[in-house]
Amino acid sequence: MPEPSVLLLVGAGHAHLHLLAEAGSLRAAGHDVHLLAPATFAYSGVASATAAGALPPGSGTLDVAGLAGRTGVRHHVARLVSVDLPGHRVLTSDGVWLAWDVLSVNIGSVASADGLVVDPDVLRVKPLEQLAALAERVREAAPRGARVTVVGGGPSGLELAGHLSVLPGVASVLLLEAGPVVGGALPQGARRRVRRLLADRAVVVRTGVAVTEVRCGHVLTRDGEVLDHDVVVLATGLVAPPLVAATGLGGPQGVPVRATLQHRDHDEVYAAGDCADFLPGRLPRIGVHGVRQGPVLLASLLARSQGEALPAYRPQRHALQVLDLGGGAGLAARGRWWWQGASALRLKRVIDRRWLAAYRP
Numbered sequence: 001m002p003e004p005s006v007l008l009l010v011g012a013g014h015a016h017l018h019l020l021a022e023a024g025s026l027r028a029a030g031h032d033v034h035l036l037a038p039a040t041f042a043y044s045g046v047a048s049a050t051a052a053g054a055l056p057p058g059s060g061t062l063d064v065a066g067l068a069g070r071t072g073v074r075h076h077v078a079r080l081v082s083v084d085l086p087g088h089r090v091l092t093s094d095g096v097w098l099a100w101d102v103l104s105v106n107i108g109s110v111a112s113a114d115g116l117v118v119d120p121d122v123l124r125v126k127p128l129e130q131l132a133a134l135a136e137r138v139r140e141a142a143p144r145g146a147r148v149t150v151v152g153g154g155p156s157g158l159e160l161a162g163h164l165s166v167l168p169g170v171a172s173v174l175l176l177e178a179g180p181v182v183g184g185a186l187p188q189g190a191r192r193r194v195r196r197l198l199a200d201r202a203v204v205v206r207t208g209v210a211v212t213e214v215r216c217g218h219v220l221t222r223d224g225e226v227l228d229h230d231v232v233v234l235a236t237g238l239v240a241p242p243l244v245a246a247t248g249l250g251g252p253q254g255v256p257v258r259a260t261l262q263h264r265d266h267d268e269v270y271a272a273g274d275c276a277d278f279l280p281g282r283l284p285r286i287g288v289h290g291v292r293q294g295p296v297l298l299a300s301l302l303a304r305s306q307g308e309a310l311p312a313y314r315p316q317r318h319a320l321q322v323l324d325l326g327g328g329a330g331l332a333a334r335g336r337w338w339w340q341g342a343s344a345l346r347l348k349r350v351i352d353r354r355w356l357a358a359y360r361p
């Protein structure tokens with residue numbers, strides 16, 4: 001009987017949650033499965049709603065330690081801090097070296113602060129655990145009513161501006177975007193509809209505003225304008241964690257992977273989700289890729305233990321995206337097709353509930 005090969009999963013992102021659930025088949029194929037990750041996972045699909053108090057706290061929390069326990073995966077509850085690629089080992093945040101034969105990395109992304117000066121206490125959309133403090137910050141600024149600024153008009157900035165506009169205790173919402181439009185990836189009609197919805201709720205949307213400094217009490221623009229607020233959220237897009245470059249696993253775009261999700265230079269290293277730089281064509285940082293890469297990663301790990309050809313990840317050209325704009329309003333878009341209304345949000349809640357239920361006891 002050959003020695004089982006040690007498969008070390010770093011981060012319990014979407015793709016790795018699938019591997020945890022399927023750990024039995026990995027073990028049967030000769031993998032000794034280990035996980036290095038925090039004890040819980042926060043799901044972004046409901047993050048804006050929970051941050052603004054529209055859904056109860058914990059609605060998007062998964063018990064990773066419980067899942068690993070149920071499926072017999074050895075879970076080291078800590079974070080990755082360093083990688084020794086030639087030595088096939090990683091260093092954990094509690095000072096332990098873990099060895100591996102096959103390494104897979106799924107550690108997500110962080111809010112981009114590229115070219116910005118940002119106070120350390122400023123809320124960022126990621127990590128999501130930080131964003132969860134939003135409603136609390138608004139409450140602290142009440143009773144006079146909080147003036148809130150959202151920096152960045154992408155999907156998460158739009159969701160947050162929408163939720164904040166109906167949150168009690170918020171006096172005003174200002175949404176700042178450097179580009180010419182908000183929701184740049186949405187079809188034109190959908191963009192117009194979101195602008196109208198935000199305008200109806202008295203959200204002030206300003207485009208073409210290049211922010212250079214994000215401070216706890218104000219933002220500074222390139223034109224020298226100072227805009228005051230009580231609470232600010234940085235929603236300037238998602239980038240690979242700086243840890244990827246610091247550990248030598250990749251660069252600022254993430255861990256470079258081929259279509260097989262294997263590292264460009266190391267067959268025994270995989271990466272999935274937002275932390276991966278998918279070399280066949282850059283992917284938007286949306287959860288759907290992490291979700292769909294899970295089964296490909298699983299098939300690859302099973303195939304490699306049998307010496308079979310490895311499958312490739314083929315991204316969909318257009319993925320369904322549903323924004324939760326607060327106050328019961330949703331907006332669904334896929335390619336040039338879109339619709340806005342309560343039914344879009346109901347669809348989102350069904351998709352989110354089903355996905356979360358797959359990893360709960």
Ligand SMILES: Cc1cc2nc3c(=O)[nH]c(=O)nc-3n(C[C@H](O)[C@H](O)[C@H](O)COP(=O)(O)OP(=O)(O)OC[C@H]3O[C@@H](n4cnc5c(N)ncnc54)[C@H](O)[C@@H]3O)c2cc1C
Pocket residue numbers: 010011012013014015036037038040041042044045046047048078079080081106107108109125126156241243272273274275285286287288290322
């Ligand atoms: C407010 C908001 C709303 C969003 N809504 C949607 C949406 O509705 N639909 C959609 O498709 N996308 C959405 N996104 C984008 C989505 O969050 C990401 O694309 C998705 O989470 C990426 O999945 P992932 O599996 O790569 O990483 P993640 O889901 O971020 O998971 C990575 C995991 O790795 C862990 N980790 C991080 N660092 C380490 C470390 N050093 N060591 C060990 N573990 C580590 C983290 O704790 C985390 O649990 C949203 C983003 C934001 C900010």
